[in-house]
Amino acid sequence: MCRVIAGLGKLHLGYHGNWWATTSHLARASRKSYNQRRKSNPNTLVDKTSMSHNGRLRTHQDSPHSDLFCMVASFILIPGRTSRQGCGINEGKFNETYQQETHLLQVAPSDMEQLGLTAGDTVRLTSDFGQAEVPVIAAKRDELPAGLLFIAYGDISSRLMGGDTHGSGMPTSKGLDVELEIL
Amino acid sequence: MAVSPPLDAKQLDNQVEHKVVQDATCTFCGCVCDDIDLHVEGDKIVDAKRACVLGSSWFLNHEIEHRPSCHIDGNPAEVAQGVERAAQILAQSKYPLIYGLSDTTSESQRVAVSIADWIDGTVDTTTSVCHGPSGMAFQGVGEVTCSLGEVRNRADMVMFWGSNPAESHPRHFTKYSLMPKGMFVPNGRKDRTAVIVDVRKTKSAKAADIFVQIKPRSDFEGLWTLRALAQDIELDADQVLADTGYPLDKWQDLMDRMKRARFGVIFFGMGLTMTRGKHANSEALLALTRDMNRHTRFVCKPNRGHGNVTGADNVVAWRTGYPFGVNMSRGYPRFNPGEYTASDVLARGEADAAMIIASDPMGNFSQPAREHLKSIPYIAFDPKETPTTRHSAVAFTVATYGINVPGTVYRMDDVPIPLRPAFESPHPSDLELLTNIEKRVRELKKQQSAVKKHRPSLRPA
Numbered sequence: 001m002c003r004v005i006a007g008l009g010k011l012h013l014g015y016h017g018n019w020w021a022t023t024s025h026l027a028r029a030s031r032k033s034y035n036q037r038r039k040s041n042p043n044t045l046v047d048k049t050s051m052s053h054n055g056r057l058r059t060h061q062d063s064p065h066s067d068l069f070c071m072v073a074s075f076i077l078i079p080g081r082t083s084r085q086g087c088g089i090n091e092g093k094f095n096e097t098y099q100q101e102t103h104l105l106q107v108a109p110s111d112m113e114q115l116g117l118t119a120g121d122t123v124r125l126t127s128d129f130g131q132a133e134v135p136v137i138a139a140k141r142d143e144l145p146a147g148l149l150f151i152a153y154g155d156i157s158s159r160l161m162g163g164d165t166h167g168s169g170m171p172t173s174k175g176l177d178v179e180l181e182i183l
Numbered sequence: 184m185a186v187s188p189p190l191d192a193k194q195l196d197n198q199v200e201h202k203v204v205q206d207a208t209c210t211f212c213g214c215v216c217d218d219i220d221l222h223v224e225g226d227k228i229v230d231a232k233r234a235c236v237l238g239s240s241w242f243l244n245h246e247i248e249h250r251p252s253c254h255i256d257g258n259p260a261e262v263a264q265g266v267e268r269a270a271q272i273l274a275q276s277k278y279p280l281i282y283g284l285s286d287t288t289s290e291s292q293r294v295a296v297s298i299a300d301w302i303d304g305t306v307d308t309t310t311s312v313c314h315g316p317s318g319m320a321f322q323g324v325g326e327v328t329c330s331l332g333e334v335r336n337r338a339d340m341v342m343f344w345g346s347n348p349a350e351s352h353p354r355h356f357t358k359y360s361l362m363p364k365g366m367f368v369p370n371g372r373k374d375r376t377a378v379i380v381d382v383r384k385t386k387s388a389k390a391a392d393i394f395v396q397i398k399p400r401s402d403f404e405g406l407w408t409l410r411a412l413a414q415d416i417e418l419d420a421d422q423v424l425a426d427t428g429y430p431l432d433k434w435q436d437l438m439d440r441m442k443r444a445r446f447g448v449i450f451f452g453m454g455l456t457m458t459r460g461k462h463a464n465s466e467a468l469l470a471l472t473r474d475m476n477r478h479t480r481f482v483c484k485p486n487r488g489h490g491n492v493t494g495a496d497n498v499v500a501w502r503t504g505y506p507f508g509v510n511m512s513r514g515y516p517r518f519n520p521g522e523y524t525a526s527d528v529l530a531r532g533e534a535d536a537a538m539i540i541a542s543d544p545m546g547n548f549s550q551p552a553r554e555h556l557k558s559i560p561y562i563a564f565d566p567k568e569t570p571t572t573r574h575s576a577v578a579f580t581v582a583t584y585g586i587n588v589p590g591t592v593y594r595m596d597d598v599p600i601p602l603r604p605a606f607e608s609p610h611p612s613d614l615e616l617l618t619n620i621e622k623r624v625r626e627l628k629k630q631q632s633a634v635k636k637h638r639p640s641l642r643p644a
Contacts, residue, residue: 076399078382080453081351081488086211087240093546093569130550143384148399150383153547155570163531163551166461168319169311169508169524171549173457175382175400 073115077125077149077176079157102154106139108146115182124181125149129162133183149178199225207603209234210286210490210585211241213595214352214359223605228586235353242605245583248566252610254578262579262611269538269562269577270623274631276536278512279304282525283542284499285313285492287564288590288602291613292491292498295540298621300502301628303512305534308495309542310507311524314485316456318496318506319520320465327472329448329482330596336365337480340444342378344468345402345454346486349386355486356390360450367446376440380405381454393437398428403460405429406467412438413474447481453488487595490585494593529555537561538620540613541584545570562620564613579616582608590614 088098105125107117117123119137134156144150151157153173160178161171204221209231220232221242231242253265260268273279281299284292285308292308299306310318334341341360348355356362361377368374379391380402388394397405404426411418412435420431427434441447449472455464468483475481487493496506503509505518508525521527525544528534529552536559545553546569556574563575572578582588587608591599 078399081347083236083350083353086237086351087244090211090237090240090244092244092567093543143386145383145396148383155546158547158553159550161549163526163549165521165524165527165530167521168461169307169315169520169526170456170461171312171526171530172459172461173312174454175458 071115071182073111073180075111075147075149075178075180077127077151077157077160077178078174079151079153079176080174082152085152085154098154101152103134103156104151105134105136105156106144106150107136108144108148109138109141110146112136112138115180117182122183124183125156125160125178126181127160127162127176127178130159132156132159149180204603204605207231207242207605208585208592208600209238209241210592210602211237212352212490213487213493214354215490215592215594215600216354216358217600221605226606226608228605237353242586245566245586247608248568248580248610250568250580252580254572254575254580256576257573262616265562265577265579266616266619266623269620270627272536272560272562272576273298273302273304273538273620274624274627276302276304276534278528278533278535280525280528280534280537281306281540282537282544283309283540283564284495285309285489286541286584287491287613288584288588288592289491289494289498289599290590291540291584291617292495293502294614294617294621295538296499296502298538298617298624299509300511301621301624303514305508305510305512305523305525305528306499306503307509307523307525307528308492308499308507309489310492310496311520312526312547313453313488313492314456314465315507315520315524316462317451317465317469317485319462320469323462324466324469324473326469327476327482328484328596330598331359331484331594333446333482334448334484335359335363337367337446338365338448339368339374340376340378340441340447342380342441342447342449343387343391343486344380344406344449344451345456345458345464346450346452347381347385347387347454348450348452348486349390351452351488352486355450360448361390376444378437378440393440395429395433395437398426400459401427402455402458402464403467405434406464406471408434409438409441410467410471410474413442413471413478441475441481442478444479444481447475447479449481449483450486451483452486484596491592493595493597494591494599497593497597526552529553531555535559538564539571539575540564540617541581543569543571545574564616566610580610581616582610582612584613588612588614 085101088101091097117136120135122133122135124133160176161173165171202223207219207221208217209219219234221228222230226247228242231239251259253260253262255268279302281295281304296306362372364371377391378393379388380395382399408423423431451468472481472483500506503516508520508523510517510523532555560576562577563572564579564581565572566581566583585602587604589602589604593599
């Protein structure tokens with residue numbers, strides 16, 4: 001279930017600048033407002049804000065509350081290798097190291113702040129092909145630019161991949177378009 | 184034939200033997216470092232000198248697995264029963280798939296390809312979901328390349344594109360590419376320029392002199408920008424920035440440095456092959472490398488992941504003429520990525536049986552492929568328990584190559600390297616099992632042929 005807040009109403013945000021540009025000033029203002037209200041009353045369940053990371057707004061037409069929006073942001077997911085994941089494979093895939101490393105989503109610190117996320121919060125990632133729920137952690141310093149997410153290869157990244165390989169034998173496994181929903 | 188090992192740990196403890204295995208070979212990643220000194224106590228490696236974090240983890244975590252060598256439908260069984268069941272599954276299948284092979288010896292890979300031939304099956308390796316697109320690009324463009332030894336001794340311009348060796352190949356920098364003092368780079372790192380091209384500032388980027396941060400999914404555009412600059416073609420700065428996320432003047436500076444280099448090398452990773460563009464990205468990089476040879480000596484090399492994935496390419500190529508994704512159903516090999524590659528064969532629901540050797544598609548394939556694999560009978564070989572072994576009809580716990588089993592593996596630069604095992608395992612090797620399965624499959628196929636010959640023909644005489 002989405003954590004939702006009151007009163008953002010209808011926002012119309014345009015696409016602003018580069019792919020990694022953070023959300024527009026309108027979006028920032030809205031996010032700030034969202035964060036403040038979330039802190040003051042996290043259980044308020046009134047509206048659903050739909051704000052893609054590049055500034056696009058998405059309403060949920062099937063929502064029982066037509067004027068409400070859900071907190072969904074668009075990102076590009078880069079699954080990849082980590083040395084900890086590699087060590088985890090050696091220890092055993094059912095052991096703690098591998099399971100922890102492949103079930104942890106890295107988010108850019110600026111995105112964490114804008115989305116009001118703290119380490120350990122759970123989000124739902126949805127691609128065209130699947131869905132997965134995963135806890136988040138802030139990426140180290142400047143390792144990850146805003147707008148990108150990183151996760152170690154594993155079950156979660158596989159769930160978000162499609163089966164089509166476009167005649168190459170290789171499913172598109174990096175640079176996946178995903179929507180992030182705060183749970 | 185080996186049977187399920189005894190599980191008496193006390194007996195094993197009493198027979199502790201201390202020894203040092205010099206110049207052992209690490210088979211975790213494609214670097215295949217063969218200078219590791221292993222300190223062995225009985226059936227446990229207690230120290231791995233010179234190994235990196237991944238190598239240490241590889242050696243120190245591969246003790247003998249105290250579980251049966253064979254499971255059939257999740258229940259412990261004798262190895263002979265497992266071999267018989269495996270052979271029956273493969274011989275009766277109409278569209279069998281043999282997949283994996285990147286973490287086993289080339290001797291085993293050779294037998295696995297033979298089995299695929301006997302059963303008119305499809306054989307594919309983890310290359311298809313690794314550098315398979317590069318394999319396609321090699322056929323289109325060719326590969327200007329060299330050995331890692333040449334890189335170590337000559338390269339003064341070292342580039343990494345979509346590759347993060349600090350995490351995936353931790354000794355790459357120190358043993359081959361950046362740090363070593365070589366014949367023509369006597370000052371080591373000081374004589375080399377390091378460039379990282381990536382969408383995120385990875386740990387490897389911190390070791391670079393130049394970090395080129397491009398837009399996600401713009402590798403193709405970045406590579407063609409460099410190709411244009413290599414030929415002094417004028418480009419629109421705004422368009423380059425919009426397409427690649429990196430300014431033209433910096434691309435130009437990079438190209439100038441590349442032209443000035445005496446010996447340049449580009450290592451490329453799955454940042455190219457797994458993202459949009461795939462083989463077109465690899466083709467662009469191979470073509471750029473070829474173009475650069477008009478100005479100076481330039482080579483490229485894919486940074487291969489698994490210990491013997493390069494061996495799999497080599498063995499499948501010299502057995503069938505193609506490196507991966509090969510179908511034998513017509514009695515001769517056919518190659519077509521997208522049609523005969525494992526991910527596709529499974530995601531489309533075509534294979535009706537499979538044999539998975541030393542890989543874990545249930546852990547890393549797409550969801551449709553995993554769901555189909557789960558629905559068909561398959562045989563799995565792995566030293567450890569994985570999601571793939573858990574769902575298999577027949578699961579073999581095998582001895583670990585390089586630790587328990589001798590043989591040959593190929594380093595990422597196609598150099599074959601022998602393995603020096605540390606201690607014996609009570610579990611059978613991949614080679615032993617595959618040899619027995621092949622033998623039994625041939626018997627079954629012979630019987631099937633005999634039955635077909637005696638079947639009355641419905642065709643008019």
